[in-house]
Amino acid sequence: MKKISGLIAMALIAALLLTGFGCAPAQTPVQSNDQPAAPAADTGVTIGVCLYARRSQADKDAESGIRDAAAAHGFNLIVEDADSDPERQITHMQSLIDQKVSAILIAAADYDKLAPSVEAAAAAGIPVIAYYQEVNTDKTASFIHFDYAADGSKVADWLIDYVNTQMGGTAKVGIIDFASCTTICQRRLKALYEDVTAACPGVEWTAKFDGNGRKPQSMDACEKIFSAAPDTQILIVVNEDAAAGAKIITEDLKKENVIIVGNAYSDVIFEALEADDPLFKAFSADPYYDMGAAAVDAAASVLEGGEVPAEQILECQMLSHDTIGGYDWRAIAAKRG
Numbered sequence: 001m002k003k004i005s006g007l008i009a010m011a012l013i014a015a016l017l018l019t020g021f022g023c024a025p026a027q028t029p030v031q032s033n034d035q036p037a038a039p040a041a042d043t044g045v046t047i048g049v050c051l052y053a054r055r056s057q058a059d060k061d062a063e064s065g066i067r068d069a070a071a072a073h074g075f076n077l078i079v080e081d082a083d084s085d086p087e088r089q090i091t092h093m094q095s096l097i098d099q100k101v102s103a104i105l106i107a108a109a110d111y112d113k114l115a116p117s118v119e120a121a122a123a124a125g126i127p128v129i130a131y132y133q134e135v136n137t138d139k140t141a142s143f144i145h146f147d148y149a150a151d152g153s154k155v156a157d158w159l160i161d162y163v164n165t166q167m168g169g170t171a172k173v174g175i176i177d178f179a180s181c182t183t184i185c186q187r188r189l190k191a192l193y194e195d196v197t198a199a200c201p202g203v204e205w206t207a208k209f210d211g212n213g214r215k216p217q218s219m220d221a222c223e224k225i226f227s228a229a230p231d232t233q234i235l236i237v238v239n240e241d242a243a244a245g246a247k248i249i250t251e252d253l254k255k256e257n258v259i260i261v262g263n264a265y266s267d268v269i270f271e272a273l274e275a276d277d278p279l280f281k282a283f284s285a286d287p288y289y290d291m292g293a294a295a296v297d298a299a300a301s302v303l304e305g306g307e308v309p310a311e312q313i314l315e316c317q318m319l320s321h322d323t324i325g326g327y328d329w330r331a332i333a334a335k336r337g
Contacts, residue, residue, distance in 0.1 A: 046076040047299055048096035052107035052133060053084040056240065057333070058265045058288045059107075062132065064335040065292025066105065073300045075102075086110035093117035097124050103141075103299040107132040111183060127302045131295040132288075133183060142298045144312045146286040148184050151263050152191030154318045158282045159192070159234070159261060160200045167233070170202035174225035174232040176242045178213040185213070185238040188263050188284075192236065206232045211242045218245030226253055234259055240266035247279055267333055273324040282320040289332045290314060 049066055053059050063079070070077050078101060082089035086109040096104055097120060104121055106128060108114040115137040118128045122139040131144040163171045173196075178185040196203050206229030211218030218241055225232055226249070235250065235258060237243045243264040250258050259281045265288065272280040291314055298308045319327060 045074070045102045045303065046078060046099075047296065048092075048099070048101040048104040049077055049079045050089050050092050050096070050104065050106040050108075051079065051081045052089075052109055054081045055083070056265075057267060057336070058240075058286070060336045061332050062107070062288040062292035064332065064337070065289040065294075066296055067292075067337075068335065069293040069296035073296060075296065075300075082109045084109050086113040089114060090117050093121065097121050097126060100124075101126060102303055103127045103129065105129045105131060105295045105299060106135070108135045109133075112136045127299065129295045129298045129302075131291055140310075141302050142308045142310060142312060144291055144294050144298060144314070146291070146316055147313050148187035149191040151284045151286065151316045152188035152193075153195050154284045154316060155188075155236075155262055155282070156192045156195035156199075158318055158320065159196055159203075162261075162281070163200055163203060163234075168202075169200070170204075171200075171234050172204045172206045172229065172232050173234040173236060174206045174229060175208040175236045176211040176218050176221045176225070176238065176246055177208050178238045178242065179210045181213060181238070185263070188238060189236070211237075211245060213239050213241055215241040215245045218242040219249050220245075222246045222249040223253075226255065233257060234261065237262035237264055240264045240269060243269060243280065243283070250279060267329065270319070270324060270327070270329045273319055273321050276321045282318060284316045285319050285327070286316045287314055289335070 047070060051059060051063060054063065067077065078096065078099065080092035082092060089109045090113065093104070094117065104126055106114065106118065108130060111134060114135050118135050118137050119139045121128050127141040128139065129142050129144065130140040134143055134145065163169060175189065177189065207225045209221035209224040211221040222235065222245055225235070235246045237246055237260060243260060243262065246260050250260065258279065260279050261282045264283045265285045269280055269283055294312060294314065298312070301308045317327065
């Protein structure tokens with residue numbers, strides 16, 4: 001009996017040694033150029049991620065969605081930040097191909113310039129999921145994005161209702177443009193302009209100047225609008241930097257009867273909507289976190305041999321003081337690295 005008990009004990013000790021005393025398997029850290037590594041389960045699947053830029057909260061939230069979804073799937077990540085430089089992103093793409101990653105997610109810094117890189121990855125047997133911004137090639141496994149024309153139309157619907165119910169059907173409207181942002185901002189502005197012009201003939205478009213998607217240039221554009229048309233009542237903006245710049249100049253010039261609306265995404269705006277800020281009134285906001293997660297889910301489906309739609313479109317939501325309570329933006333913000 002004692003001999004048998006001793007054998008059993010030895011077997012149990014050996015089993016514990018082999019299994020690491022019941023601990024979880026060793027984990028491989030997520031690799032990133034300039035963010036602290038985070039653990040991810042080592043499944044042997046590594047996803048390369050080519051970020052457009054990590055400057056904005058929108059891009060950071062998309063990255064959070066990617067990281068959370070990758071952890072859920074047990075994927076390792078190699079994350080590269082192009083900081084909106086297409087040449088840098090081309091280098092990142094080649095590096096990921098050379099490292100033989102299992103799949104690549106890319107928010108393209110340039111519609112045309114990144115096409116050869118995507119095609120090279122596909123030729124190497126690496127599926128590519130494009131998200132946020134498209135690439136001029138049919139070699140992506142899926143393209144996940146927002147309907148930017150619908151974004152503009154939602155702002156237009158809010159603006160038409162506001163002008164008709166709060167301003168007697170007439171308003172003088174200026175635009176802080178982002179002319180080089182053709183695939184996103186120009187689609188939004190085109191839809192907004194056409195919808196408002198068709199449905200609200202009392203709107204007068206006073207002036208439009210390019211803010212180039214940056215706060216200082218947007219401040220300058222806002223000053224030019226008020227210089228050309230001092231009686232402008234509504235400012236249309238196309239991103240959070242334009243919104244911030246417009247707010248500074250409007251307050252400095254003491255334009256108390258002006259409101260700012262458009263397409264923008266930032267915690268400052270969300271807080272202002274909650275507080276019923278007199279300037280920031282309504283903005284369409286795209287679900288960037290969900291987009292990042294959806295890109296990883298698409299890669300997982302492809303790697304498992306499943307089919308994914310060639311195009312997946314996520315819907316934005318229109319946020320104002322009346323609706324911001326239904327959007328838990330703080331929970332998403334808390335996930336940022």
